Amino acid sequence: MSGYPSNTESIAADQLLSIVERIERLQEEIDDLNVGKADIYREARGNGFDVKVLRKVIAIRRQDHAERMEQEAILDLYLTALGSHVRARGDDE
Amino acid sequence: MSGYPSNTESIAADQLLSIVERIERLQEEIDDLNVGKADIYREARGNGFDVKVLRKVIAIRRQDHAERMEQEAILDLYLTALGSHVRARGDDE
Amino acid sequence: MSGYPSNTESIAADQLLSIVERIERLQEEIDDLNVGKADIYREARGNGFDVKVLRKVIAIRRQDHAERMEQEAILDLYLTALGSHVRARGDDE
Amino acid sequence: MSGYPSNTESIAADQLLSIVERIERLQEEIDDLNVGKADIYREARGNGFDVKVLRKVIAIRRQDHAERMEQEAILDLYLTALGSHVRARGDDE
DNA sequence: TCGCCTGATAGTTGCC
DNA sequence: GGCAACTATCAGGCGA
Numbered sequence: 421m422s423g424y425p426s427n428t429e430s431i432a433a434d435q436l437l438s439i440v441e442r443i444e445r446l447q448e449e450i451d452d453l454n455v456g457k458a459d460i461y462r463e464a465r466g467n468g469f470d471v472k473v474l475r476k477v478i479a480i481r482r483q484d485h486a487e488r489m490e491q492e493a494i495l496d497l498y499l500t501a502l503g504s505h506v507r508a509r510g511d512d513e
Numbered sequence: 514m515s516g517y518p519s520n521t522e523s524i525a526a527d528q529l530l531s532i533v534e535r536i537e538r539l540q541e542e543i544d545d546l547n548v549g550k551a552d553i554y555r556e557a558r559g560n561g562f563d564v565k566v567l568r569k570v571i572a573i574r575r576q577d578h579a580e581r582m583e584q585e586a587i588l589d590l591y592l593t594a595l596g597s598h599v600r601a602r603g604d605d606e
Numbered sequence: 607m608s609g610y611p612s613n614t615e616s617i618a619a620d621q622l623l624s625i626v627e628r629i630e631r632l633q634e635e636i637d638d639l640n641v642g643k644a645d646i647y648r649e650a651r652g653n654g655f656d657v658k659v660l661r662k663v664i665a666i667r668r669q670d671h672a673e674r675m676e677q678e679a680i681l682d683l684y685l686t687a688l689g690s691h692v693r694a695r696g697d698d699e
Numbered sequence: 700m701s702g703y704p705s706n707t708e709s710i711a712a713d714q715l716l717s718i719v720e721r722i723e724r725l726q727e728e729i730d731d732l733n734v735g736k737a738d739i740y741r742e743a744r745g746n747g748f749d750v751k752v753l754r755k756v757i758a759i760r761r762q763d764h765a766e767r768m769e770q771e772a773i774l775d776l777y778l779t780a781l782g783s784h785v786r787a788r789g790d791d792e
Numbered sequence: 793t794c795g796c797c798t799g800a801t802a803g804t805t806g807c808c
Numbered sequence: 809g810g811c812a813a814c815t816a817t818c819a820g821g822c823g824a
Contacts, residue, residue: 436567439557443571446546446553453539453546454800458820460539464532472822474529475799478536547801558810568802587752594619595626595756625743629757632732632739639725639732640815644806646725650718657807660715661813664722744795754817 461471554564573581647657740750 435557435560436562439553439562439567440571440574442553443550443567444574446550447571447575450543450546453543454820457536457539460532460535461821464528467528469529469532472798474532474536475821478533478540479799481533481537482540543800555810565803572802584749584752584755587749588755591622591752591756592759594615594622595760621743621746622748625739625748625753626757626760628739629736629753630760632736633757633761636729636732639729643722643725646718646721650714653714655715655718658813660718660722663715664719664726667719667723668726741795751818758816 461474464474465471554567557567558564647660650660651657740753743753744750
C-alpha cells in the first residue's frame with residue numbers, strides 16, 4: 421500500500437543491480453579477451469599460418485589437457501562395468 | 514630434403530608455439546571469468562533470484578534496442594501470417 | 607485498401623506454414639527418438655550399468671568413428687603448415 | 700582366476716554391445732533428421748525468411764503445444780479420478 | 793560480400 | 809533442489 425518502496429524491495433533492487441553489473445563487467449572482460457584472440461589469429465594469418473589448423477591444434481591440446489587422463493579413468497570404469505575391477509592404479513590427477 | 518629442420522622451419526615452430534600459448538593464456542582467463550559468472554549466478558539463486566530471469570534481463574540489456582524492436586515486428590508478422598491468412602493491410606502489389 | 611490478402615502475402619504465408627510444419631514434423635521425430643534413447647538408458651541402469659560410463663563409451667566411439675582419422679589428417683596439415691610435407695600414408699580404414 | 704571370460708562377464712558384454720549399438724542407431728537417425736532441419740532452414744533463408752525469427756516462432760508454438768498437452772493430461776487425470784475416462788484422443792494440434 | 797561451418801554459450805531435462 | 813549432461817542457439821571466422 422505504501423507509495424514508497426519497502427526496505428525489502430529496495431534491498432532486492434540493490435542486489436539485483438549489483439548482480440547484473442557484476443555479470444556485465446565480467447562479460448565485458450570476456451569480450452575484450454575474445455577480441456585479443458581474434459587479433460592473434462589475424463596476426464598469425466598475416467604470418468602465413470593456417471588459422472583453421474591452429475584452432476584444431478589448440479582444441480586438441482585443450483582436450484589432451486583434461487580429457488586424455490579422463491579417458492583412462494573411463495577405461496577403468498568401463499572394465500569395472502564389465503565386472504573385472506582388477507586394475508590397481510596409484511596415481512591420480 | 515634435409516633431415517634437419519631448416520631455419521625457416523624452426524622459426525615457424527617458434528612462432529607457432531608462441532601463438533598457441535598466447536591463445537591458451539587468453540582462453541584460460543576467459544574460463545576463469547566464466548567460472549566467476551557461474552559463481553555469481555549461484556549466489557544469486559541462493560538469495561532467491563530466478564537465474565533464468567536474470568539471464569534474460571542481461572541479454573535484453575545487451576541487445577541493441579532498435580534491432581530488438583525490428584525482430585519483434587517481424588515476429589508479429591510471422592505469427593499473424595500463421596494465425597490468420599487474412600491479413601488486412603492496405604498496400605500491396 | 608483491400609480487405610483481402612494480396613497474392614504475394616498469401617504465398618509467403620503458405621511458404622511460412624510449410625516451413626514451420628516441416629520443421630515441426632522433423633522435431634517430433636527427433637523427440638520420439640530421444641525418448642527411445644532415454645528408455646534404453648533407463649533399461650540399462652535397471653540392468654546394473656553405469657549410465658555415465660555408457661555415455662562416455664558411446665561418445666568415445668563416436669569420436670573414433672569420424673575424428674581419429676581426422677586427427678591424423680590434422681597432423682598432416684600441422685606438419686605441412688610447418689613446411690615439411692613429407693608424410694607418406696598407406697593405410698586407411 | 701580364469702583366463703577366460705566368465706559367463707556373467709560375457710553376458711554383460713553382450714548386453715553392453717546391444718545397448719551401445721541401439722543408442723548409436725537412434726543417434727544416427729537423429730543426426731539425419733537434424734541435417735533435414737538444416738536443409739529446410741537453408742532453403743527458407745534462400746526464400747528470404749529470417750531464420751532466427753523462424754526459430755522463435757517454432758519455439759513459441761512448441762511451448763503452446765506443450766502447455767496444451769499438459770492441460771489435457773490434467774483433464775485426463777481428473778476424469779480418470781472420477782471413474783469416467785471416456786476421452787477419445789485422436790486429435791492433436 | 794554472402795553463406796557455411798565450427799566453437800562457445802545458454803537453456804532444458806533428468807538424476808541424485 | 810542442486811547439479812550435471814545434453815541439446816539448441818548464437819556468433820565469428822573462413823572460403824567461394
